[in-house]
Amino acid sequence: MASSAKTAAPKATATKKAAPAAKSAAARSTSSTGRSTSSANAGKGAGSNAAVDIQPRLNQQQNAPSPTQRYGTVSQRLPIGLSEPTRRDSVTMLNQLLADTITLRDMYKKHHWQVVGPTFYQLHLLFDKHYEEQAVLVDAIAERIQILGGVAVAMAHDVAELSSIPRVPRDREEAPVQVSRLLDGHQRILKNCHDYADKADEAGDDGTNDLIVSQLVRTNEMQVWFVAEHVVDSPLTQAE
Numbered sequence: 293m294a295s296s297a298k299t300a301a302p303k304a305t306a307t308k309k310a311a312p313a314a315k316s317a318a319a320r321s322t323s324s325t326g327r328s329t330s331s332a333n334a335g336k337g338a339g340s341n342a343a344v345d346i347q348p349r350l351n352q353q354q355n356a357p358s359p360t361q362r363y364g365t366v367s368q369r370l371p372i373g374l375s376e377p378t379r380r381d382s383v384t385m386l387n388q389l390l391a392d393t394i395t396l397r398d399m400y401k402k403h404h405w406q407v408v409g410p411t412f413y414q415l416h417l418l419f420d421k422h423y424e425e426q427a428v429l430v431d432a433i434a435e436r437i438q439i440l441g442g443v444a445v446a447m448a449h450d451v452a453e454l455s456s457i458p459r460v461p462r463d464r465e466e467a468p469v470q471v472s473r474l475l476d477g478h479q480r481i482l483k484n485c486h487d488y489a490d491k492a493d494e495a496g497d498d499g500t501n502d503l504i505v506s507q508l509v510r511t512n513e514m515q516v517w518f519v520a521e522h523v524v525d526s527p528l529t530q531a532e
């Protein structure tokens with residue numbers, strides 16, 4: 293692989309150098325004939341358009357320049373009327389909520405696949421519904437982070453490092469254990485939500501406060517209700 297990449301490099305350089313010449317040729321073609329290059333070449337057969345190199349420039353990550361923005365910074369300033377310290381604090385809080393919400397979302401899908409027992413069908417459907425709702429929250433949190441000028445945590449290994457939800461075993465577990473793990477995850481997120489909503493409110497970050505209260509708190513509380521009612525100790529066939 294390394295040798296083929298090396299041999300491919302001069303070709304890419306040659307293509308780069310050829311591009312301006314091709315552009316100027318296109319410009320000449322347009323100015324002298326009044327027709328675009330592509331329409332001028334249309335009758336010359338397939339592959340005759342010299343202005344377009346159809347070879348994708350692959351493997352650009354191998355010699356990547358420095359990132360456009362480092363994680364943990366709030367370097368972009370959109371005109372949203374919030375100070376840098378406020379945006380930085382909100383981004384930190386939201387990345388914690390994002391890592392925990394991604395974890396809870398994925399726990400729902402795991403339990404959707406692995407659930408077993410007499411409540412299989414309803415839990416199978418319910419867990420997937422909650423997974424979809426958590427996925428909506430994930431997107432809303434991540435996009436709020438970007439609006440504030442931060443960088444949203446995204447990949448599984450980074451999420452695992454940041455999340456406050458304890459690691460879930462790979463094994464298949466009984467439904468009540470699954471439910472208990474989900475309820476614990478919800479509670480951790482909700483406790484942080486109440487704390488962070490207050491802080492965002494005090495700092496004047498109304499958008500973050502509204503996201504946390506209107507979407508995160510409401511959705512998580514509703515899901516807690518639907519999940520927790522499954523682990524009530526209730527006789528199935530006989531009233532006592």
Ligand SMILES: [Fe+2]
Binds near residue numbers: 404420
């Ligand atoms: Fe499914």
